[in-house]
Amino acid sequence: MLYLIGIGIGNEKGLTLEGAEALKKCKIVFLEDYTNLVEKETVTGIEKIAGRKVEILGREAVEGEKKILQAAEKEKTALLVSGDPLIATTHVSLVLSARKKGIWVKIIHASSILSCAIGESGLQAYKFGKSVTLAGWSRGYEPKDAYFVIEENKKRGLHTLVFLDIKEGKCMEAKEAVELLEETERRKKKGVIASETQMVAISSLGRKEQKISFGEIEKLKKAELGKSPSILIFPAKLHFLEEEWLNYFKL
Amino acid sequence: MLYLIGIGIGNEKGLTLEGAEALKKCKIVFLEDYTNLVEKETVTGIEKIAGRKVEILGREAVEGEKKILQAAEKEKTALLVSGDPLIATTHVSLVLSARKKGIWVKIIHASSILSCAIGESGLQAYKFGKSVTLAGWSRGYEPKDAYFVIEENKKRGLHTLVFLDIKEGKCMEAKEAVELLEETERRKKKGVIASETQMVAISSLGRKEQKISFGEIEKLKKAELGKSPSILIFPAKLHFLEEEWLNYFKL
Known part of the structure; x- marks a missing residue:
């Protein structure tokens, strides 16, 4: 299961109630910060909400997709994205790959730049x-x-x-x-x-x-x-x- | 004090953590549902989060502004808006009027259609x-x-x-x-x-x-x-x- 969760603009308080709920359910939490930079304190704030460590992924890992899809095949996995998760093409591509592998994807929108x-x-x-x-x-x-x-x-x-x-x-x-x-x-x-x-x-x-x-x-x-x-x-x-x-x- | 809070798309779970926090602090809670319809269950959900009744305002009340500004002059007042609060011109106009009266306005964004x-x-x-x-x-x-x-x-x-x-x-x-x-x-x-x-x-x-x-x-x-x-x-x-x-x- 892959939750694609928007952090919204600003800090972790831009997460929606739905996003925060989903985040708490996830066993693996990734965050990408290359399509839009995320501040360190925001990452810390997200870790508090999630109750676990957040792993920051660079462009290669997200576009390579393998790491994310492998995790999502086994566990409830979140990929956190600054702003709204579907505005960057990168994530559209990731969702398409997940669907091909039969991974259930849930998109949780947030405020977008x-x-x-x-x-x-x-x-x-x-x-x-x-x-x-x-x-x-x-x-x-x-x-x-x-x-x-x-x-x-x-x-x-x-x-x-x-x-x-x-x-x-x-x-x-x-x-x-x-x-x-x-x-x-x-x-x-x-x-x-x-x-x-x-x-x-x-x-x-x-x-x-x-x-x-x-x-x-x-x-x-x-x-x-x-x-x-x-x-x-x-x-x-x-x-x-x-x-x-x-x-x-x-x- | 006037909090202009976006509900985001979907139901009350589209509120951001920041929006929900602000909502709980407000003594008067209005909601307008003419720029974008809000479902009854969403209003009930918002009332649960706010811990108080929500008053639904029609176009005349929001565009007339008087009721909202009078409340905001005295109490922490929230105006909830479906989607993002600043996409409809109506609310831009309301913020301008509030500023003229010296009312402090806080805009809390959310996902927009x-x-x-x-x-x-x-x-x-x-x-x-x-x-x-x-x-x-x-x-x-x-x-x-x-x-x-x-x-x-x-x-x-x-x-x-x-x-x-x-x-x-x-x-x-x-x-x-x-x-x-x-x-x-x-x-x-x-x-x-x-x-x-x-x-x-x-x-x-x-x-x-x-x-x-x-x-x-x-x-x-x-x-x-x-x-x-x-x-x-x-x-x-x-x-x-x-x-x-x-x-x-x-x-």
Whole structure:
């Protein structure tokens, strides 16, 4: 039996009552923290709730699947995932493999960065277009998708949610993301990103250090935007209620 | 003090540990069930957790705000909301009013239909375009936005999440929604909806009766799609993993 349990945003208190109940029943508890980083104190909190040790799994173990499936074939096994467990493709793939092996899978949802970032921004959910992940650049790999997605959405009057990449346990900082977008602007010159472009930066979503900043890029670049992980939102034209909400966080 | 607490999808066990803790501290507990219907047994379950009666508020009371703000000025007050509390504009407006009155507001997130429907469909989150609510038709009011949003997203290779309207405590049925889209097709003739168009219907998301159906509209129209509330997804071109996942629910 495999329980795929979302921890939700924030700490272990983002577990649902159903998730906590299931967790207590499990003999083996895994946690993956590479699709979204999990704080040490959260792991300790989860161990208290579970009443047993939590084993942290890296990308290889989760994507390799073998360890998880072998455990789930024998015992009630939990795989804890930050946020909602089905938003990352990795876990969709794991569930498919489990089903093929005839392992019963129970998915327990939780709050997701996707809906929470939209909620905290006060922007209307149906006004978001396609979202995108901004990946870091390395020699020969300089993806510009985020820039084009923002452009396309803006043209249609839609907001864009930009997730920032996690690499080797390090989250991209909001300022690094802005620099990459500005560098793309210098090369592509489509007028998508300018110093007066308005942007929302949400840092440490769901944690006590949560910080939301809103304003022109020029101002955000000079400000303290809070601790990563961060998310950027590029809003299209604002409805007055959206503007009133965001002005609360205006720099 | 106002606690805006998400119940999450499903029943009261979708409350987070943080939400349940806050709920127990509140002297006054309201619940609104017009943005998303809440089952009677869920209300009973919440009353057990809260240790007190829950007062159900209709649209007028929540949008009028007076009753909630007056309570929150005096006592620790909870407003429970199905799903995540900040996805409906109504609650954004309530938080703004509370802040103006100097009332301290704590938002407690939970799983949202937005992220859960995407998750359960197995479709990749970043491949969704703008989402839309399909409203019921009445004399002189025959909104066709959903049809055009599906068209626009499909052109760009993006999936569309279609929420179905709730009116006077009644959710639109999946089949009624399909009929409205087909009627729009007959009038607009843009080739967006045809009998061989593929569609995902998710009914009773997060409840024990949850049912997912996938296939051509022609087949879904003849099948039992489960109990409302329902959500429709019109997928664009499928990635092989997405297809493998959906085939599990194929009619």
